[in-house]
Amino acid sequence: xxxxxxxxxxxxxxxxxxxxxxxxxxxxxxxxxxxxxxxxxxxxxxxxxxxxxxxxxxxxxxxxxxxxxxxxxxxxxxxxxxxxxxxxxxxxxxxxxxxxxxxxxxxxxxxxxxxxxxxxxxxxxxxxxxxxxxxxxxxxxxxxxxxxxxxxxxxxxxxxxxxxxxxxxxxx
Numbered sequence: 001x002x003x004x005x006x007x008x009x010x011x012x013x014x015x016x017x018x019x020x021x022x023x024x025x026x027x028x029x030x031x032x033x034x035x036x037x038x039x040x041x042x043x044x045x046x047x048x049x050x051x052x053x054x055x056x057x058x059x060x061x062x063x064x065x066x067x068x069x070x071x072x073x074x075x076x077x078x079x080x081x082x083x084x085x086x087x088x089x090x091x092x093x094x095x096x097x098x099x100x101x102x103x104x105x106x107x108x109x110x111x112x113x114x115x116x117x118x119x120x121x122x123x124x125x126x127x128x129x130x131x132x133x134x135x136x137x138x139x140x141x142x143x144x145x146x147x148x149x150x151x152x153x154x155x156x157x158x159x160x161x162x163x164x165x166x167x168x169x170x171x172x
Contacts, residue, residue, distance in 0.1 A: 005080030013152035034082035075108035
């Protein structure tokens, strides 16, 4: 486990309905309490209470609701606090990935911890914290390098170029 008490955890590849329960089991196995954002339509009876107990908070993706700013403010006032997100935001193939996680980490000055679900090797990996440098393209390339299509339960749904598809060339 990372020594930090505050960080953004990004979990990928997210290509299956199995990803969520496996992450919840892993979270309990390693003793990590985190808050995760899930689409608001999941938070309905009869699972609402359970999702909140697991650490879930609904996110309405159809509106710009200021979640980045809210999360940054929460990092400033809550210790410890870990925010877990899937940068893909869905189980479908996504290019480019959603960058809210990066903006939150940079704005809150907290590290990003990559969590990979590697179905091919049956591994759940929590990597060393990555501290964003502010050079978005370079940072995102480094984060992307920690994931691969081969890890996904459904490789065709994972875009290996998901983070970097729309980035400018790397800096020298």
